[in-house]
Amino acid sequence: MPVDLRKRAVAIAVLAVLCVGRERMWAAGQWAAPPPSGTSAIPAAQLIQPEELNKLLHTRGAEMPLILQVGSHLMFAQAHIPGAEYAGPGSESEGVQLLRGRVASLPRGAFIVLYCGCCPWNRCPNVGPAYQLLRGMGFTRVKVLYLADNFGDDWANKGFPVASGR
Amino acid sequence: MQAGGSVAPWPRTGRRAPLCALFVAFIAAPLVPPFAYAGVPHPRRVIACAARVGNPLLNKPAPDFALVDLNGQTLRLAAYRGKVVLLNFWATWCAPCQVEMPVFAAWQRQHGPQGLQVIGISMDDDAAPARRLVERLKLNYPVAVGDERIGVRYGGVLGLPLTFLIDRDGVARARFQGETDMKVIENRLKTLLAQRRAQK
Secondary structure, X not given: OOHHHHHHHHHHHHHHHHHHHHHHHHHHHHOOOOOOOOHHHOOHHHEEOHHHHHHHHOOOOOOOOEEEEOOOHHHHHXXXXXXXXXXXXXXXXXXXXXXXXXXXXXXXXXXXXXXXXXXXXXXXXOHHHXXXXXXXXXXXXXXXXXXXXXXXXXXXXXXXXXEOOO | OOHHHOOOOOOOOHHHHXXXXXXXXXXXXXXXXXXXXXXXXXXXXXXXXXXXXXXXXXOXXXXXXXXXXXXXXXXXXXXXXXXXXXXXXXXXXXXXXXHHHHHHHHHHHHHHHHOEEEEEEEOOOOHHHHHHHHHHHOOOOOEEEOOHHHHHHOOOOOOOOEEEEEOOOOEEEEEEEOOOOHHHHHHHHXXXXXXOOOOO
């Protein structure tokens, strides 16, 4: 391969990389990359939408899930889904212990819904580890409430029922 | 092509080299840091988030509060009347918050002389991790650990990050929920800094 052609190839490759990554590079300069949150590992089939859960909660005779909030206790105290229990942040060892202890005696076929809503879905550090823990313990009917932005916007502000207190 | 299905060495001809290089670069670019970070919020999406600032608290006096900051001092919002206050709710488990906070510290240095006061309210359940992060980031503005009362007073802090801009008269003028383009916040901040106090 002639030298000038090789140089040209390298130059074009560099330019192409810069062009393709220009927008992302700009954004990355402004936003340091946070670590992956783990929500991407939750299968889509295991997600439950807010509307779906709200409808379930209002369906007489329907099997009610055990709803566990696996995020901030302070947020839980402000507002949570009625009947939900605080189970500790899934991203911290104390939270994992609390969650493990809460479900340890339950039958592995128990219907469980996990939620957090502390941050935008792909930034939530809690639901991914909590889901993996329950799956690892053998629970087969675990759903995760999909809150795209946060619990306020995707549940409370939609007029769905909330309770307060620890 | 060689026998047995093996692929010929790339590039096969000199003339195709630039085109092949271009193709490979386009394919490989997303794999090369910093281009590889797929989670970077797209500016258009960010602006859409920032535009959703409608909130019952806006254009009304920001709820006053008195908390004890991490240095043991009383942190009262009303004490900053006359300044433009950037009130930021954050937590150590909130990754986007930790991206914003060093920027807020830089703004405090840059715009402090013009009357900016940044206040941080940690929504962590414990003070210890908040204190560690504040020390690590060397924040130059007061930070207190919040509670559910301040959360409720501010309309429910049910998702982070959450930032309010409060004008020199103590009126909440903007609310930014979630990941927001920092330029949008800074532009609004500069507008407020340029305004004089209406009431004295």
